[in-house]
Amino acid sequence: MKRIHIAVNHVGFVVKNQVVQRVLTSGKYWLGFGEKLELHDKAKAFQTNHDVDVLLQIEGFAALVEQVEVADGCLCIVFINENFTKILTAGRYIFWKGLRNYRFHMEDTSTMVISSALGRNLLEWPEFAPFVRQYKLDPAEKGLLFIDGQFQQVLEGGVYTWWKNATAIAVSKVDTRVLSVDINGQEILTKDKAQIRVNFSVRYRVLDVVRALLENKDHEKQLYMLMQLLLRTYIGHMTLDEIMEKKDDVNTFIASEAHVQAASLGLEIQFCGIKDIILPGDVRDIMNQVLIAEKRAQANIITRREETASTRSLLNTAKLMEENAMLFKLKEMEYVEKISEKISTVSLSGNGQLIDQLKQWFVKS
Structure with missing residues (x-):
């Protein structure tokens, strides 16, 4: 014991x-x-x-x-x-x-939904990582929830958690802020056979998430191709001079056409426009020569216009002086004054007749 x-x-x-x-x-x-x-x-x-x-x-x-x-x-x-x-x-x-x-x-982890009794802080513990699936959407993002390959609902920005099990869960997300895409280096043949390069810019945002992600594949690539085709179609029916003169019309047309077609992609076009039109080297030289010639012609026209106006003014002045002796006398004195300003020294020699001679030069009897 x-x-x-x-x-x-x-x-x-x-x-x-x-x-x-x-x-x-x-x-x-x-x-x-x-x-x-x-x-x-x-x-x-x-x-x-x-x-x-x-x-x-x-x-x-x-x-x-x-x-x-x-x-x-x-x-x-x-x-x-x-x-x-x-x-x-x-x-x-x-x-x-x-x-x-x-x-x-x-x-019960055989279902997706995690009970509300388990708060988010608790699910952040490392011990839950092997059992929980977590998806995060930024405030500017929206997503589509797919369960076993079937679309279920649109998700707004936030953090979503589900149990890990045999159910397949996928989330496709997209940024709903205003985005931009540049269509650079597009080589286009104009109506008058001039080959130019165009840089184009588009600003857009995703308006319909379901249409953009579910009904269309790679909506960004499709938007890029759409803008390419519209740009080539419109510019291809214009001459080079028309393109240079009506660049704003090109932007307006493409924006109106793109707005309708982009809606089928779930997108909204907010702005689009031509950034640059790049001409071939020889065409650019010719355009510069034309510009210089035009400016010279404009300068000649202005010069001739001013000369004509000056001549007309002189003619009018001559007619007035012819009709008015006092006006002619005043004009004569004005010229005498200008001549006198150029004379720095006057030397006199001879008898008393010199004074009379000077008087004859400057004063008309």
């Missing part, structure tokens, strides 16, 4: 011939011949080498533990004193009663 003592928060298994005979709680006991004691601390996780089903048949054991059965396709979230501790997958688990306050929350 052997006297034993079991402390508080401990449980003892009395074992004989490797078989548990009875279960003891805190207190003092006697062990019989061939019996041994196994102590278990209830503050620690339940661990034993004995068969649990056999232990449950022993009187008093079932009252000391709590059994948790997790079925296939389910998870059990364990809380101790309302704090998350761990996740249990399919199987049977044993927990000691009495020392800690356990709470077990069951979730």
